[in-house]
Amino acid sequence: MSGKTVLIVDDEPAIxxxxxxxxxxxxxxxxxxxxxxxxxxxxxxxxxxxxxLDWMLPGTSGIELARRLKKEETTSDIPIIMLTAKVEEDNKIRGLEIGADDYITKPFSPRELVARLKAVLRRATPPGIDDPIEVDGLALDPASHRVTSNERPLNIGPTEYRLLQFFMTHQERVYTRSQLLDQVWGGNVYVEERTVDVHIRRLRKALGEHHDYLIQTVRGAGYRFSTQPA
Amino acid sequence: MSGKTVLIVDDEPAIxxxxxxxxxxxxxxxxxxxxxxxxxxxxxxxxxxxxxLDWMLPGTSGIELARRLKKEETTSDIPIIMLTAKVEEDNKIRGLEIGADDYITKPFSPRELVARLKAVLRRATPPGIDDPIEVDGLALDPASHRVTSNERPLNIGPTEYRLLQFFMTHQERVYTRSQLLDQVWGGNVYVEERTVDVHIRRLRKALGEHHDYLIQTVRGAGYRFSTQPA
DNA sequence: CTAGAGTGTTACAGCTGTGTGACAGCCCGG
DNA sequence: CCGGGCTGTCACACAGCTGTAACACTCTAG
Known part of the structure; x- marks a missing residue:
C-alpha cells in the first residue's frame, strides 16, 4: 500500500x-x-x-527540465531519478550536480528500478510543515502527532487529526463540505458530503466544551475555525 | 580541506x-x-x-565484508561505496540490499569517483553521541552495548537494540515505518514495512510491562517513543 | 405558523491498520 | 556438520476507524 504517484518522462512509449x-x-x-x-x-x-526522467528528450532535454524543477519553489522538493542510456560519466556527474537524487543507466531491470525508487522515496523528507500550532489552550504538534486541550491529551482518529490540522492552519475562513473533502480527504475520493458533518461532530466531541466553540457552523455555506465566538 | 579519511579496499595495487x-x-x-x-x-x-570496497576480493568477498560491517554496531554507521567490475545488475541490487550506500562500476573516472564520494558523505549521518541514555528506569549504554530495565539486564537482538537506541535518541516524535527502515535498517535495504511492526513487537515484549508503554502506536502514522502515556 | 431545507446526533456494518504467533532461511559458533 | 539465535515474511485475529443511513432537531422563507 504505497499509493505513491510516479511520473515517468520518456519519449519511447515502449520504455x-x-x-x-x-x-x-x-x-x-x-x-x-x-x-x-x-x-x-x-x-x-x-x-x-x-x-x-529520461536524460534524452526531444526539445528541452531532461537535464534542462530537472534543473528548472529544482529551481521552482513548488517543485524543488520532488525527488528525481535520471534515466540515462549512455554510460557517459559526464552525464552522471552533471545529473548529480544538478540535484537529481539518483540515476539509473539503461538497460536496467524492473527489480533494480523499484529498489532504487523505494530507496530514494524513503530518503526524501516529507514536505509538510512541522511547526506546532496553539490556539487558546488547544495545541497540535505535527512532530509528535499529538493534540492537547489545556495540557490534557486528546484521543482522536486520523481523519479528525487531519481535519483539525487543516482548520488550525486555515483559520477564520469558511470552507464548504466539498472543499473540506478535497483538502482533508484528498481530491480523488468519492464520499458523501454529509460524511463531513459526522467527522465535524466527532471532532467537536473530542475537543470537549472547552474548545468545541472553535469549530463553527455557517448555515448554508460550510464550517469555519475561529477563535471569535459565533 | 575535508580531512575525511577514506579506506580503499581492493586487491589490485594499481587501482x-x-x-x-x-x-x-x-x-x-x-x-x-x-x-x-x-x-x-x-x-x-x-x-x-x-x-x-571492491566487490571481488580474495578470500572473503567484498559483499561479505560489507554485510558484516553493517551488522556490527561500531561500524554500521560508516558509509560504503561498492566497486564492481561487472555490470551484473544482481550485484548492484545485492550491494544496495546489504546496505552499501552507493556503487560504482569499473572502469570509472577519478572525477566520477570523487563526485559520488562527496555525495555519499554529504548524506551520511554524523555518528551520534555515545553517551548512555536513561528514561524512567530504562537505561541504554552504547559503550557496553547493554540495556537494563530497572537494573535488570535485557536480552535483545541487534535490530531491537538499534531500534531502541534510535527511539531513545529521538523521543517525542512520530516516525513512519518507512522512516524507521531508513534510520534503523539503513537507507538502501529493501524490506517490507510490516517488518517494522514485528520488531516493535519484539522490543515491546523485551521491555516488559514496566516499560512497553514507552513505545506507542500512532494509528495511521507510525510509532513514537514517549514518556507521556498515550 | 408551517413546511422544507439544513444540520446535529446516533447506530452500525464493513474495512483498514495493527498485534501476534509461527516458520523457514541465514549466519555463526561449536 | 549440526544447533541456536536472529531475521524477514506470512496468515490470522482483532480493535478502531470510516462512511452511510436514519432520525431528531433547528432555522428560515413565505
Whole structure:
C-alpha cells in the first residue's frame, strides 16, 4: 500500500510501458509524459511524489527540465531519478550536480528500478510543515502527532487529526463540505458530503466544551475555525 | 580541506594507487587494504569516514565484508561505496540490499569517483553521541552495548537494540515505518514495512510491562517513543 | 405558523491498520 | 556438520476507524 504517484518522462512509449508495468505491480500510481512541456504540466497539476526522467528528450532535454524543477519553489522538493542510456560519466556527474537524487543507466531491470525508487522515496523528507500550532489552550504538534486541550491529551482518529490540522492552519475562513473533502480527504475520493458533518461532530466531541466553540457552523455555506465566538 | 579519511579496499595495487592519487588531490586522507581481514583491522583501528570496497576480493568477498560491517554496531554507521567490475545488475541490487550506500562500476573516472564520494558523505549521518541514555528506569549504554530495565539486564537482538537506541535518541516524535527502515535498517535495504511492526513487537515484549508503554502506536502514522502515556 | 431545507446526533456494518504467533532461511559458533 | 539465535515474511485475529443511513432537531422563507 504505497499509493505513491510516479511520473515517468520518456519519449519511447515502449520504455514507459515497461516501467509502468513494473511499478504498478509494486503498487505505485503512474503518470506518463513524452516530453518536457507535457511533463511540466502534469507535475504542476498532479504533484507526483517522484519523477523518473529520461536524460534524452526531444526539445528541452531532461537535464534542462530537472534543473528548472529544482529551481521552482513548488517543485524543488520532488525527488528525481535520471534515466540515462549512455554510460557517459559526464552525464552522471552533471545529473548529480544538478540535484537529481539518483540515476539509473539503461538497460536496467524492473527489480533494480523499484529498489532504487523505494530507496530514494524513503530518503526524501516529507514536505509538510512541522511547526506546532496553539490556539487558546488547544495545541497540535505535527512532530509528535499529538493534540492537547489545556495540557490534557486528546484521543482522536486520523481523519479528525487531519481535519483539525487543516482548520488550525486555515483559520477564520469558511470552507464548504466539498472543499473540506478535497483538502482533508484528498481530491480523488468519492464520499458523501454529509460524511463531513459526522467527522465535524466527532471532532467537536473530542475537543470537549472547552474548545468545541472553535469549530463553527455557517448555515448554508460550510464550517469555519475561529477563535471569535459565533 | 575535508580531512575525511577514506579506506580503499581492493586487491589490485594499481587501482588502489590510482584512487589514492585522485583522492589525495581532493584532499582526503587515504588508507589501503588488499583483503577483508586487513580491511577489518584498519576499520576497527582507524575508524575511517567512508569505505571504498571492491566487490571481488580474495578470500572473503567484498559483499561479505560489507554485510558484516553493517551488522556490527561500531561500524554500521560508516558509509560504503561498492566497486564492481561487472555490470551484473544482481550485484548492484545485492550491494544496495546489504546496505552499501552507493556503487560504482569499473572502469570509472577519478572525477566520477570523487563526485559520488562527496555525495555519499554529504548524506551520511554524523555518528551520534555515545553517551548512555536513561528514561524512567530504562537505561541504554552504547559503550557496553547493554540495556537494563530497572537494573535488570535485557536480552535483545541487534535490530531491537538499534531500534531502541534510535527511539531513545529521538523521543517525542512520530516516525513512519518507512522512516524507521531508513534510520534503523539503513537507507538502501529493501524490506517490507510490516517488518517494522514485528520488531516493535519484539522490543515491546523485551521491555516488559514496566516499560512497553514507552513505545506507542500512532494509528495511521507510525510509532513514537514517549514518556507521556498515550 | 408551517413546511422544507439544513444540520446535529446516533447506530452500525464493513474495512483498514495493527498485534501476534509461527516458520523457514541465514549466519555463526561449536 | 549440526544447533541456536536472529531475521524477514506470512496468515490470522482483532480493535478502531470510516462512511452511510436514519432520525431528531433547528432555522428560515413565505
Amino acid at each position: 514507459r510501458e515497461m516501467i509502468v508495468v513494473a511499478l504498478e505491480m509494486a503498487d505505485y500510481e503512474c503518470l506518463e509524459a513524452s516530453d518536457a512541456p507535457e511533463a511540466h504540466a502534469l507535475i504542476v497539476d498532479r504533484q507526483p511524489d517522484i519523477i523518473l | 588502489r594507487e590510482m584512487i589514492v592519487v585522485a583522492l589525495e588531490m581532493a584532499d582526503y586522507e587515504c588508507l589501503e587494504a588488499s583483503d577483508a581481514p586487513e580491511a577489518h583491522a584498519l576499520i576497527v583501528d582507524r575508524q575511517p569516514d567512508i569505505i571504498l
